[in-house]
Amino acid sequence: MARAMKVAIVDDEADMRASISQWLALSGFDTETYSSAEEALKVIGPEWPGVVVSDIKMPGMDGMAFLKRLMGMDSGLPVILITGHGDVPMAVEAMRIGAYDFLEKPFNPDRMTELAKRATQARRLTLDNRALRRELADGSVLMKKLIGGSPAMERLREDILDLGQADSHVLIDGETGTGKTLVAHALHAVGPRASKKFVTVSCAAWGEDQLAAKLFGPSEDGNLPLIEEARGGTLCLEDIESLSHPLQARLLTLINEQGTPPETRIIAICNEHAPDRTLEDALRPDLFYRLGAMTIICPPLRARGEDILTLFARASEQFSEEYGCDAPQVTAQEAAQLLQAPWPGNVRQLVNIAERAVLQNRRGSGSIASLLMADNENSGPAMTTEGKPLKEYVESFEKMLIDNTMRRHKGSITAVMDELCLPRRTLNEKMAKYGLQRQDYV
Structure with a gap:
């Protein structure tokens, strides 16, 4: 599951900080509290993984000055301001400067939760887009x-x-x-x-x-x-x-x-x-x-041999983390079917099937074979005409099994030996044969 994003609560009143923090924490947020803007700025920087909730009226640096500092540092950081009744015109000006939204005292806690959810979704999207742009430049x-x-x-x-x-x-x-x-x-x-x-x-x-x-x-x-x-x-x-x-x-x-x-x-x-x-x-x-x-x-994917099993394992692993459940265990028969499938939609089709397999596994029903069969009914013959020696299928399945187990145990050789019932020397030989290195999993 996606990790909860942080919410920084900045207010000089201890009771207000505590009540907001307690409410948002009960709603699933990871909260941090600060008694002043100056204290918060020691922690909050560009790319900070969360949002900020701040009072406007504070001694020293007030909420407006704090907002300007934050916007100058990271204009994509959502800042929710808390204002008294007489400060609404000031809050409207804050929106013009770049505040995400504001809450007027006394505010409904549910409204606070709703705003925090929308703000964290916006922040996550901003950070994901930045990460994607960095990746596309690297x-x-x-x-x-x-x-x-x-x-x-x-x-x-x-x-x-x-x-x-x-x-x-x-x-x-x-x-x-x-x-x-x-x-x-x-x-x-x-x-x-x-x-x-x-x-x-x-x-x-x-x-x-x-x-x-x-x-x-x-x-x-x-x-x-x-x-x-x-x-x-x-x-x-x-x-x-x-x-x-x-x-x-x-x-x-x-x-x-x-x-x-x-x-x-x-x-x-x-x-x-x-x-x-x-x-x-x-x-x-x-x-x-x-x-x-x-x-x-x-x-095309069908020309990439055992890459099919590697890609399926990686996609299943990513979706299992996203949905908070276990990835499906691929049987030897299903591995052979994955290797033999025609894959007219190539990697895109494989990723779709991996996601559906994870969702099926979360419900405790269905199989990878049934998904392949359903896809092949709409895309042509179930198997390619190109056969392979049995030895190649066995080796591809064996490599996938060791790779998946090493990933699940984060490179623990002992845990992999126990699960696969392999002596250390045999495991070492097979890892060397398939080009698998422990440091890639740690």
Whole structure:
């Protein structure tokens, strides 16, 4: 379950601090109390994981000065002010400065709880978005998100590192749900433009006139055209196959006018094209050759072997933490079915099934096999035509079992030996064979 966010209660009256803290603590909040703004500022800083509830009338630094200090430090920090009846105009001014909301004394405790819940939700969203932006700017973090030890994923990571440094236009193709947008972000983050802007737009989400205005201007909303906004950085065009021929011509002109290396790097993503047509059929030949000189193909999940079990285990683990329940234990038969499934929706489909498996497990009903069967009824044959030797299935299941157990016991070799009934030497040999290292779990 998500950890309770903090609520800092700042008030010079001890009884008021105690009553607010007690009420919010009973409502599930993690409360901290401070007798003055100065005392609170010693603890509260940018990225502080919570919200602030403060009185306006306090000796020394009052609530308004405190608010200005907090907003100057982190404008996304929710601050709820408590005001007396005569201070309402001051509270309205505080809202203009950046306060989240205010409560007039005497206030309803339930109203306090409601405000605190909304404020903590807003804070959590702000912090999550900041963390996501940091991740999208950190090439090493993004590369770690490309999970898997299969040859296909090793090649993909090598391609990203090579083409990221090349700084030329890139075309990304592959089936739906294979992580093409993540690859585009990684290409930008590992290259020389990592500190510059990464601007993305879907060519399928807008009509031709709207898309032309967004890309090249003049923009109806007064914002810079995306071509200008991305100048010096990367412009990511999703659904490139949907770009009309007139706009393809304008894009080609822009590319031809740029020098080498290009002023703005173009990363084009193809999200879907007809089975009997290639992307080359959908684009002007001259544009295709300019964009497709460097191409990355994201591998389908069915071609990634035991990565399927690794991804399923990681997704199940994340959802079990989110929902506060145990992850389902995958049987040998279910592992074989996961490995054999066609996965037309690729990683996206696998993550959806993992979430449903966790929810089923929380209710104590259903199985992974039933989820796969239900999905396959809607997506085609239940198994791929490519068979594998039994030894490969056994080894994949064995690796998944050791990996899951090591994660559950946080790298405790003794606990893993006891659960799997393995002597230390055998466990060490199998971990070495599968490339599993204890330090990765501690």
